[in-house]
Amino acid sequence: MSGGILDRVQPHLLSAPPYVPVLPPETLAQRLGLPVESILKLDANENQFGPSPKALEALAKARSYHIYPDPEQAQLRQTLGRYVDYGPEWLVAGAGSDELIELALRLFVPPGEAILNFPPTFGMYTFLADTLGQKAINVNRRADHSIDMEAALAAVPRTRLIFAVSPNNPTGTSLTRAELDALLATGLPVVVDEAYAEFAGESYAPLVREHSNLIVIRTLSKWAGLAGLRIGYMIADPSLMEIAMRVKQPYSVNVAAEVATLASFEDLPLLHERVAAIVSERERLAALLASLPGFEAVPSRANFILVRLNGIEAKQVQARLREKGIMIRYFDSPLLQNHLRISVGLPRQTDRLVAALGEIVNKLSAENRSGVPRA
Numbered sequence: 001m002s003g004g005i006l007d008r009v010q011p012h013l014l015s016a017p018p019y020v021p022v023l024p025p026e027t028l029a030q031r032l033g034l035p036v037e038s039i040l041k042l043d044a045n046e047n048q049f050g051p052s053p054k055a056l057e058a059l060a061k062a063r064s065y066h067i068y069p070d071p072e073q074a075q076l077r078q079t080l081g082r083y084v085d086y087g088p089e090w091l092v093a094g095a096g097s098d099e100l101i102e103l104a105l106r107l108f109v110p111p112g113e114a115i116l117n118f119p120p121t122f123g124m125y126t127f128l129a130d131t132l133g134q135k136a137i138n139v140n141r142r143a144d145h146s147i148d149m150e151a152a153l154a155a156v157p158r159t160r161l162i163f164a165v166s167p168n169n170p171t172g173t174s175l176t177r178a179e180l181d182a183l184l185a186t187g188l189p190v191v192v193d194e195a196y197a198e199f200a201g202e203s204y205a206p207l208v209r210e211h212s213n214l215i216v217i218r219t220l221s222k223w224a225g226l227a228g229l230r231i232g233y234m235i236a237d238p239s240l241m242e243i244a245m246r247v248k249q250p251y252s253v254n255v256a257a258e259v260a261t262l263a264s265f266e267d268l269p270l271l272h273e274r275v276a277a278i279v280s281e282r283e284r285l286a287a288l289l290a291s292l293p294g295f296e297a298v299p300s301r302a303n304f305i306l307v308r309l310n311g312i313e314a315k316q317v318q319a320r321l322r323e324k325g326i327m328i329r330y331f332d333s334p335l336l337q338n339h340l341r342i343s344v345g346l347p348r349q350t351d352r353l354v355a356a357l358g359e360i361v362n363k364l365s366a367e368n369r370s371g372v373p374r375a
């Protein structure tokens with residue numbers, strides 16, 4: 001409608017593609033007509049153990065929810081810094097890694113300029129770049145999910161900021177030291193998103209000291225089970241972090257997130273035990289998936305597994321799991337045809353998932369053989 005309010009919206013936002021979010025269990029239960037307890041969310045790489053008991057206790061006890069959070073993030077930056085062996089001046093905390101991804105985009109990329117992105121990867125980089133009127137130059141990964149460095153380096157002069165991820169979502173594969181070195185040598189700022197680093201048992205954070213163009217982003221969403229509270233942090237040169245502190249929203253990390261984070265670090269042994277349990281469950285799940293006909297699991301360093309299906313339609317598998325209340329991710333992009341991504345759950349959840357998969361695969365194969373048309 002001409003002259004309407006939409007004429008006043010920035011044109012790039014009218015056409016920006018939406019982020020495809022995951023839905024909460026209550027919404028899924030309602031849509032599927034199932035009891036909420038039967039919903040098994042293995043679609044967002046959440047931590048099925050939940051938050052640390054100490055975090056839950058601290059949240060129940062805290063009384064300062066009517067007071068704004070500390071805009072200097074003094075205690076938070078101190079505690080997070082101790083965890084990664086940096087002083088507080090090397091860190092900025094945000095409302096999940098997502099806020100820090102956006103902050104990096106705001107810091108380095110003017111509207112109309114481009115980021116360098118390596119699909120298949122986390123969709124947030126291009127989604128947020130789009131909303132800021134920025135562009136993305138996508139250099140597709142090779143078949144083994146490594147970075148096509150020749151093509152990447154050729155694209156560098158047209159870009160302002162590189163997004164690398166380790167382990168990468170959805171492939172679960174790590175960025176190699178040689179790949180990182182080559183990216184850092186370009187002189188461009190390089191964000192290494194380490195949302196899943198704890199499950200890989202490796203991090204490039206120690207290199208931040210040596211490379212002023214390296215920015216590592218971490219989160220408590222996955223290993224510490226705090227996805228719903230939105231808490232992440234960025235590690236980079238103090239001169240950059242000082243500017244980041246100045247230009248970020250001052251109160252974006254809410255009091256509950258701060259309380260839960262500080263208490264989680266009082267419960268590190270338990271949280272580390274849970275990470276170890278998830279890693280061993282990942283290996284068990286990988287073996288079980290590999291035993292299903294047509295399932296090819298990509299070896300993962302994260303808390304999820306990417307699976308390529310051969311001779312079975314991944315879309316059908318996802319749809320039929322969904323009918324049973326089990327949620328997983330389906331990809332149908334040109335780079336990930338007929339793939340599924342499954343988050344690692346607790347042992348009993350793995351058992352439920354694998355039993356359901358076995359049943360579905362058998363049915364689909366029988367339908368294929370008898371030529372039953374599928375919805």
Ligand SMILES: Cc1ncc(COP(=O)(O)O)c(C=O)c1O
Pocket residue numbers: 044045095096097098099122165168169193195218219220221227230231232
């Ligand atoms: C690679 C990667 N980075 C960041 C995030 C988002 O993390 P946060 O919950 O801290 O915003 C995710 C979530 O799935 C992810 O896969």
